[in-house]
Amino acid sequence: MENDMTEPGSRRRVTIREVAERAGVSMATASRALSGNHPVPAATRARVLRAARDLDYVANAHARALVGGGRKMAAVVVRQVTSPFYAQVAEGVEAEAADRGWLCVVGATGGDPQREMEFVQLMREEGARLVILVGGVVEDEAYRERVAHYAQALDSTGARLVLCGRPAPDPEIPALVVEFDNEAGARAITGHLLSAGHRRIVFLGGLPGNTALDARVAGYRAALAEHGLPPEAARVVDCGLGRAAGLRAMGELLKETREFTAVVAGDDMVAAGALRAIADAGLAVPADLSVVGYNDIPLAEDFNPPLTTVRTPAEELGRAAVRIALRDPEHAAGSHHLLGTHIVVRRSVAPPPTDGGLTPV
Amino acid sequence: MENDMTEPGSRRRVTIREVAERAGVSMATASRALSGNHPVPAATRARVLRAARDLDYVANAHARALVGGGRKMAAVVVRQVTSPFYAQVAEGVEAEAADRGWLCVVGATGGDPQREMEFVQLMREEGARLVILVGGVVEDEAYRERVAHYAQALDSTGARLVLCGRPAPDPEIPALVVEFDNEAGARAITGHLLSAGHRRIVFLGGLPGNTALDARVAGYRAALAEHGLPPEAARVVDCGLGRAAGLRAMGELLKETREFTAVVAGDDMVAAGALRAIADAGLAVPADLSVVGYNDIPLAEDFNPPLTTVRTPAEELGRAAVRIALRDPEHAAGSHHLLGTHIVVRRSVAPPPTDGGLTPV
DNA sequence: CCCCTGAATGAAAGCGCTTTAACTTCCTCT
DNA sequence: AGAGGAAGTTAAAGCGCTTTCATTCAGGGG
Numbered sequence: 001m002e003n004d005m006t007e008p009g010s011r012r013r014v015t016i017r018e019v020a021e022r023a024g025v026s027m028a029t030a031s032r033a034l035s036g037n038h039p040v041p042a043a044t045r046a047r048v049l050r051a052a053r054d055l056d057y058v059a060n061a062h063a064r065a066l067v068g069g070g071r072k073m074a075a076v077v078v079r080q081v082t083s084p085f086y087a088q089v090a091e092g093v094e095a096e097a098a099d100r101g102w103l104c105v106v107g108a109t110g111g112d113p114q115r116e117m118e119f120v121q122l123m124r125e126e127g128a129r130l131v132i133l134v135g136g137v138v139e140d141e142a143y144r145e146r147v148a149h150y151a152q153a154l155d156s157t158g159a160r161l162v163l164c165g166r167p168a169p170d171p172e173i174p175a176l177v178v179e180f181d182n183e184a185g186a187r188a189i190t191g192h193l194l195s196a197g198h199r200r201i202v203f204l205g206g207l208p209g210n211t212a213l214d215a216r217v218a219g220y221r222a223a224l225a226e227h228g229l230p231p232e233a234a235r236v237v238d239c240g241l242g243r244a245a246g247l248r249a250m251g252e253l254l255k256e257t258r259e260f261t262a263v264v265a266g267d268d269m270v271a272a273g274a275l276r277a278i279a280d281a282g283l284a285v286p287a288d289l290s291v292v293g294y295n296d297i298p299l300a301e302d303f304n305p306p307l308t309t310v311r312t313p314a315e316e317l318g319r320a321a322v323r324i325a326l327r328d329p330e331h332a333a334g335s336h337h338l339l340g341t342h343i344v345v346r347r348s349v350a351p352p353p354t355d356g357g358l359t360p361v
Numbered sequence: 362m363e364n365d366m367t368e369p370g371s372r373r374r375v376t377i378r379e380v381a382e383r384a385g386v387s388m389a390t391a392s393r394a395l396s397g398n399h400p401v402p403a404a405t406r407a408r409v410l411r412a413a414r415d416l417d418y419v420a421n422a423h424a425r426a427l428v429g430g431g432r433k434m435a436a437v438v439v440r441q442v443t444s445p446f447y448a449q450v451a452e453g454v455e456a457e458a459a460d461r462g463w464l465c466v467v468g469a470t471g472g473d474p475q476r477e478m479e480f481v482q483l484m485r486e487e488g489a490r491l492v493i494l495v496g497g498v499v500e501d502e503a504y505r506e507r508v509a510h511y512a513q514a515l516d517s518t519g520a521r522l523v524l525c526g527r528p529a530p531d532p533e534i535p536a537l538v539v540e541f542d543n544e545a546g547a548r549a550i551t552g553h554l555l556s557a558g559h560r561r562i563v564f565l566g567g568l569p570g571n572t573a574l575d576a577r578v579a580g581y582r583a584a585l586a587e588h589g590l591p592p593e594a595a596r597v598v599d600c601g602l603g604r605a606a607g608l609r610a611m612g613e614l615l616k617e618t619r620e621f622t623a624v625v626a627g628d629d630m631v632a633a634g635a636l637r638a639i640a641d642a643g644l645a646v647p648a649d650l651s652v653v654g655y656n657d658i659p660l661a662e663d664f665n666p667p668l669t670t671v672r673t674p675a676e677e678l679g680r681a682a683v684r685i686a687l688r689d690p691e692h693a694a695g696s697h698h699l700l701g702t703h704i705v706v707r708r709s710v711a712p713p714p715t716d717g718g719l720t721p722v
Numbered sequence: 723c724c725c726c727t728g729a730a731t732g733a734a735a736g737c738g739c740t741t742t743a744a745c746t747t748c749c750t751c752t
Numbered sequence: 753a754g755a756g757g758a759a760g761t762t763a764a765a766g767c768g769c770t771t772t773c774a775t776t777c778a779g780g781g782g
Binding site: 056059081082103107125157158302 | 443485637
């Protein structure tokens with residue numbers, strides 16, 4: 001089971017003892033010169049460094065962490081790294097961690113809570129000091145229990161827990177949450193559509209229980225209300241996220257009714273699916289139908305047409321997560337940070353066809 | 362400098378000694394029961410496991426690695442994780458590593474050799490047993506030296522080096538290379554265009570010195586030759602990779618000449634840029650111009666029109682890299698593996714407009 | 723001239739774990 | 753019945769490093 005590797009790791013490594021001997025000092029002095037934890041006269045240090053270089057000495061991070069009581073390591077956990085949005089968040093975390101000399105490991109769960117738990121456990125063993133869980137979830141009982149467990153478990157090993165784009169089930173829990181202001185973003189982009197003259201707007205991609213999406217739906221409804229529309233004017237299709245979902249739901253919706261002139265998608269990927277479904281139905285965007293997305297993934301401007309969407313600076317989210325976690329240790333428990341977003345106008349929105357004479361406000 | 366973290370890691374962790382005491386056995390027995398490295402009677406094991414659970418024991422991975430002489434850890438190094446192709450490769454590595462119970466860390470270099478070196482060094486300290494460098498490069502002297510250095514350095518710490526999509530400068534070097542057969546792929550997709558009747562095909566996105574791109578250019582030329590066209594029929598624009606490069610180069614090319622009916626792009630991102638430049642010039646794809654890409658990134662089917670391209674199973678590349686490295690330790694040095702690709706036909710290719718009467722073969 | 727202070731250094735303890743070598747038992751075989 | 757194992761268990765060694773504590777040596781003030 002283990003023998004699929006003919007131990008190449010068995011080569012003996014140079015230890016600090018050998019460096020010390022070659023430099024003619026004790027291990028203690030060598031250690032101090034190498035790690036810089038304690039001042040050492042320049043001449044001595046030079047001698048040690050020289051010896052280390054000559055011998056190609058490589059410090060053993062494990063020994064260091066063992067005696068030093070841990071190490072600077074952060075972990076990001078996402079559903080999948082191939083999702084453009086998650087990849088950007090992970091990159092932000094990695095970058096911010098690297099800036100501080102921290103090591104960063106990323107874990108992909110594929111959306112499986114089981115793997116998520118295993119990974120958290122692994123990070124406990126590895127001595128991670130920061131675990132960042134990224135991505136929206138539906139907040140059910142199982143989720144609450146899971147997070148409560150993580151928080152307790154990580155706290156007991158002295159690690160900090162950050163929830164990115166997902167809720168803390170209980171303000172008492174020692175976790176930090178950092179996320180975008182989904183409601184404000186959805187309100188703004190829906191307002192953009194309303195300002196262009198649209199009145200019958202559907203929200204495609206709800207996912208009841210998913211706090212991020214629920215917040216976007218709330219923002220969408222709020223915008224409608226702000227423009228004096230009755231609550232019945234809202235129409236939300238709970239098809240969930242992903243290109244496939246958008247493609248199917250949009251296809252079905254178009255078969256059922258044409259009583260709408262614009263759609264706000266739950267995110268850019270469902271917008272991608274919707275765009276295709278609309279094209280397949282022989283309709284044009286934005287001439288016949290306007291559509292907007294959410295997240296502004298890198299390829300959104302290559303959609304057909306280029307997508308008007310809400311820019312959520314994903315990399316900044318990742319950076320903020322580690323920055324805040326490391327800076328505000330006091331506020332970590334129950335602290336909640338909201339990041340702002342803004343609209344990126346491209347070419348997927350036009351005034352509605354029926355009142356084409358209207359000038360956009 | 363270090364004080365931006367009020368040591369939450371200082372909480373004392375339960376050690377195996379306490380577990381042993383509670384279970385009424387020695388540390389040795391507890392260790393064996395916990396790690397499974399040595400058979401232990403079921404009753405004893407149960408007692409130990411019970412004690413461990415009661416105490417919420419978390420093994421210290423560092424101590425384990427220290428005494429156990431290393432640990433199962435792989436590292437992938439890419440330019441950036443936000444590139445869809447690299448993300449997929451990384452995901453493949455992560456998945457294959459996870460399947461074997463290995464930990465996987467990913468590093469992003471941003472294309473900076475300096476950071477690449479630092480990361481390799483870090484991995485040596487961390488005791489990684491497998492380092493996978495991903496992504497094409499221009500093979501200059503600096504590159505050769507760098508790789509030779511990595512190979513030697515990693516070998517000295519007993520780690521294996523895998524080059525994914527980039528060349529080993531010297532067959533003697535202890536590195537394994539795993540990559541796609543770029544020449545065959547480019548030959549096939551160019552052949553597809555030729556079969557559709559195209560004769561004046563430009564290659565957009567060459568990058569002299571970059572071995573992957575050079576191979577694609579070679580495949581493109583080979584396909585032309587196979588179809589009886591003279592060498593002068595080849596036209597390659599060395600604009601490099603990326604959407605921006607494709608956008609600019611295509612724009613300029615169109616201003617200069619229209620003496621071509623199809624373009625094969627260096628990769629899908631170049632194709633994305635080209636598509637936009639063509640649309641901006643008021644031309645239609647594929648009616649006026651056919652274009653094909655390379656890699657089949659997840660969003661290629663959402664381009665306008667959906668892109669005909671070469672599918673390079675990126676995740677499989679990542680998986681293969683770790684599988685081969687771990688399976689064929691003998692052949693590791695100087696071993697070279699080529700992975701196959703295939704064409705994905707979508708809607709960006711049609712017969713050339715001038716000989717529209719031709720039926721595609 | 724001696725004692726005190728501080729800088730430079732070293733010996734040794736020990737981080738938490740695995741593993742070797744030794745030691746009991748308790749059978750089984752002759 | 754006694755030798756020879758096998759099986760279960762443990763004490764102790766040590767992985768490579770940092771750090772505490774002790775020691776040495778210079779220099780400066782009383």
